[in-house]
Structure formats: structure tokens, C-alpha cells
Amino acid sequence: MALTGVQIFKLLPKTNCKKCGFPTCLAFAMKLAQGGVELSACPDVSDEAVKTLGEASAPPIRSFALGVGDKAVKMGGENVMFRHDKKFINPCALAVNIADTLSDDDIAAKATEVAHSEMDRVGQHLRIDAISVEYASGDVSKYEGAVKIAAEKAPDAAIILNCSDAAAAEAAVKAIADRKPLICGANDATAEAMAAIAKANSVPLVASADGLEALSALTEKIKGLGVENIVLDSGAKTAKDIIEHNTQIRRSALKKSFKPLGYPIINFVIRDDSILEASIASVAIAKYSSIVVLSSIEKWKNLALFTQRQNIYTDPQVPMQVEQKIYEITDPTADSPLMITTNFSLTYFIVSGEIENSKVPSRLAVMDCEGLSVLTAWAAGKFTAAKIANFITESGVGDQISKKELILPGQVAILSGALEDKLEGWKITVGPREANAIPTYLKSR
């Protein structure tokens, strides 16, 4: 719970020395409560005040990385329950589980699949972020070997040690210490041993318990043993437990400032049926998971889950934009029509979808209007005759088509005269007002 200005004031030296740049300690305290200044601006603050204020100002959900290097995945740090309130910040990691009972070749093949899972979507590079290596063999040296193979074949992936045996976990952590694997995890019986390994190797640790009451007690215990980067495993397996536990965890952390559950969440969604597994994974992605562990990573499944994660984690206050360029739809020829619209992603998706539906090969000029829709962009002065003329001229599209004709959205018919003046040699045609009229329009031309 954030402290009030008066509560903070009580912890300050109350000397009104002005060294912080504020006329009084109270003024400084008030600003601090609003988050407008750092406590370090006070040179005389006591250690006790630093500790108290530090704890009070810590984010409600602890934030740290899974893995190392530039492909590490930041987890936690979330501030809201619903994405329309404010952006969900750190997209969850997707992981695939590999049992150490597989042959070395099979482990290598699966890890290689992870290494090659990257694909691009709407300007983002998306990939399977992590490998969970499961200790199923009961043979520590076999496990250590499996972990090494996985780490070597997927050099950018984070490694999760899915292992509740302390001796095996310790051997595996030491084998790939530079990769800072996540140990998954400690239960009530193994907390001391696992916490010691996590602490000695500076790696994060999953706390695994059955239900949230036991989990809260366990994280307190692990924290008391000196491990700060904790990931929560509530034992949720069914979709119902995932949505209920994850909701209670996020709510406890954000609304009750309940520190024992103020950590990122890991969910295992493993099912025999891959599409059902994806469906349950989509529940975990939408509902607050930070790591979702799958059993298989077919390309079509990755594409669907990457896309859903991207949708959920989009900033609701920043319109999604697509790249400014001339999009070619179903192999246009020099005689195909040329239409123009703005780069708001929804506008683009709808317009390009309707052009595809028309089955008339076309070009669609998508102009950067900072992600605004046609009418809004026009009203904001970003979709004007001069700017359109400039874009069309610079795009060079005029050289690719036999007849210089540009079809304007019907909503901005008003621009046609001015645009004809500015785009010399071009014919400007007014198209339909609504996208759903595009197929009829194109077919009837």
C-alpha cells in the first residue's frame, strides 16, 4: 500500500534544510507520495526510512527477467486487472516442456525447434521463449546431460529446470550457470535446500504449493531464506483453477498489497490434445500468467498463441499501426485498381480483407497517419490532399500502373478536387464510404 505524504513526512529528518530542492520536508514528502521525486534527493534520510519507504514503494508485483541476454523475458511489474485500464506490460513467456527421458537426439531436435520458432507478426519478432527440462528419469547425470543439450541447441532460450529434486536441480544449475535457469521448484519440504541453491547461483526460484494459502506461506519462507526472485506455481492444472487462482493472485497483489503473492505466475497447461492445450494456454495468457508451459510447439499453434498474446498485450491507448507502403493484394497487374487508406491497423485489416473478398487484384496504398482511422486522420489534418499527393508521388506507384487513377475513401470525398490539383496527371475517383461496399464496387468497375 502506498504511503500518504504525512506518513512519509514522519520518516523524514524534519529539518527543512531545503537540500532536496523543496522549501520544507512536508512539501518534499507530498511530492514523494505522488511519485514525482526520488527519496535519494534527501541527503540526510535515515536507513530505517529508506527501508520502510523502499518496501512501500516497491511495485505490487515484483519484476525480474527469465533468462539472460537480449532475448531474456521480463516478467511481473503489472499494475492493472483489465487491459482497457492500462496496458498489460510484460507479455508472458511461452515455454515447451521436454522430458529428460527422451533420447539425446530427440532432446536436441526439440530444442532446435525452439531455436527456429521465431516468426514476425505486425512488426514484432515472436518466438518460443523458454524450454522447461523435466526431471523424469530419476538419474541426475541423465538430467544434467539433457539440460546441457537443451541449452546448447537453443542458445537464446531461457531454461526452466522442471525438477523438484534438490540434488538434480543443483547439478543442472551448475551445468548451465551462465544461463541463469529458473528452478521449478521448491515445495514446503525442499524450500531450504532449493533456496540455498537459488541463492548461491543467483537464479530465480518457483514456489510450488497446493492452493494459495499454502503458497503464500511458502513464498514468505523462501523470501526469509534470502531468495527475492520468486515465481508462483499454485498447483493450478484445470482451466478453472488457472483463471481463479491467477485472478486471486493478481487481485491480492494489486488491491490488497499482499506481498506474499506479489510475484509472476507460471502455469502448466499440458494436454494430450494440442488444440485443447492451445485453448487452455489462451486462458492463461489472457488471465495473468507470466510463463505458460506447453507440451508441443507446432508452427500453427505458435502462430495462434503469439497472435493472441500480442492482442492481449497491445497498448489500448496507442492505436495499432501497420507499415506505410503500397500493399499488393492477390497479385495485381499494371491494370489493377489502386485504393488508399490510413495505417490504423483495424482500418487496414478491414479494407484489405474486403479487397481480398472481392477477388479483384488490387493495390492498397496505406499512408502513415499515426494509426488514426480515415475520418479521424482527416479531421486531425494528417490525411490531407497535400500529404496524400506527397506520399503517392514518393511511393513511385505511378510507375507500376498503366492508368494513373487513385480511389479515395468515400468518407473523404471532399478531398478529391484538391488532390487532383496536387497530383498532376492523376485521376481521382471517390470510392465507397464503408469497407463492406468495396467488393461490389470493385467488381462493378
Add this chain to the structure above:
Amino acid sequence: MSYVVPKETCNGKVLSVDFGTGDKALAIGGENTMPFLSFEGEQPNRPVIAYEIQDCPPDDWPDTVKEVYKDVSGDPVSWAKHCQDKLGAKAIALRLVSTHPDRGDKSAEDASKTIKDVLAAINIPLIILGSNNIEKDSAVLVAAAEAASGNNCIIGKAQEGNYKTIVAAALAHNHKLIAMSELDINLAKQLNILITQMGFDKEKLITDPMCSGLGYGLEYTYSVMERIRLAGLMQNDATMQPPILGDVGMYVWKVKEVVAPESDVPEWGALEERGIIWETVTATSLILAGANLLIMRHPQAVDHVEKSIDELK
């Protein structure tokens, strides 16, 4: 620090709407909690999935879903029976595509006959959808409401530009009504108010805030649904308490990801599974946001969403 379950009790409740007749009748809505949070409220009715069929062959559906119905889709009656008897459909959504001026321009009388034939062939509830042409729907859905009189159907969609005649017809023939607006909570609220001001009972309304497919604006539909649900439950806004429809199939089965063959996009993997998963993940996401009724196309996607609901309940 000991753990206390952080419960939130809602002042409002989603209205329960029943449709169909006899022992196959269904109810949706009725919950007093955000979706599937059984630790703090009741969700008496599970989300219902209706199979989408249309009054003409699905020439514009991608092959992977068209193929599934190739032996029955030439005729809406056999298509409806197939969904009911072979696929175990709980409800059918009949879209009167061929009444669209560009898709055959069939008359309201033609539509009425199709509806009567389909109703005679099935005993599960029927949802009757126009072709989404504002002017034409206004005539077609009025005739449809009459043709289906006594069957307690859901008809739609009433939109800002045509709601008056459709509302009057639904009222006269005692049907439930879908009110559709375009991805804006305020427009959804306003349309519900306009419709209830005509004397239409808000307990017979279903809100369609407009669907979007995964990757094609799903986040907008997701958040509008969540906001509608929160307004109805937390703020007890009576105009925001009708059940919510997600018209999933038609928004999914046209996007590039369900159409492009693997030979064109090898990095996307097998096309068949890609289509099924696309519809599944879209639908599952929307029931998390509050959708009570889904209209879907692929039987395997329906099965996977039903299994997900089994797990969520």
C-alpha cells in the same frame, strides 16, 4: 501475513435470456460474477455455441471448413439436420446470406419459406440472422419474425439504421433480439436504450458489440465486452446487462491465417489445424471477456471450445 481470498461481490447481474421451446430450449446469462469466477458468484448457464449455417451454399467459406459440410450444405434443411443429429449442435444460427442484394437478392418470402422448412426439421433453438444489409434486413427480418412466430427464436441483427422495424417485429412475434453496434461501449448502450424505449423488454435483448478475429482487432472486441460486463455487474448499469454475443465464425473464416496454404507460408504450418485453432482461440478468448453466446463454423473448433468450457465450469 495470512492469506484471505480477495472476493468482490457485484451489485448487478447479467440478465438470463431463454430461447427455443420445449426440452431443447436454452438459457444464457444470469451470472453475477465476471466469467468463471465461481469463488465469488454464480454462473448458472454455460456459454452456448450455435452452429452457423446459411441459406445458400457457402461458396465464400475457405475450403477447410466448406469441405466439412460438402454433402449437406446445398440445402439449409439437410445442413441444419446434420448439425443437430450428427454434430450434436445445441442451437443453429441460420444466416440469410442470399437475401443480400449482391448475393442473390432473394426476397423476404423466399427467406420465410427457408425458415419454416428449417424450423420444421429441427427441435433445437434457432437464431435467424439477416445478410447485414441495413435496408434489406429491415424487410427480411420482419418477414422472418412472422415466419418463426411461436418458436421463441433469436433474430438479428438490429442496428442503428434499421432497428425500429426489426424491434417491432420481434415484439409482435415474441422473439429475442440481437442489438449490434460497432466496437464502442457507448454505441452499444445507446442502441439498447433506443430499443427498450420502444417498449421492448430488456430481458429479451442480446448485445453484439461486433466481433473481430484473432489478430484482426480481437483486442477491441475483448475489451469492449469486458467493459460492458463490468458496467453491468460492478456499476449495476441496467442497460449493460443483456447477455453478449460473439459472432465468431464469419470474422475468423476470412482472414489470411485460415486461408493461405502451407505452400505459400511454410512458417505458419498446416492449414487445416491453423483454421481450427484460429476459431478456437478467438472463441475461448471471448468467453473469458464475457460472451454468453457464440456462433461458430468448424465442428472441431466447437468441440475444443466446449471442452474448454467444461474445464472452466
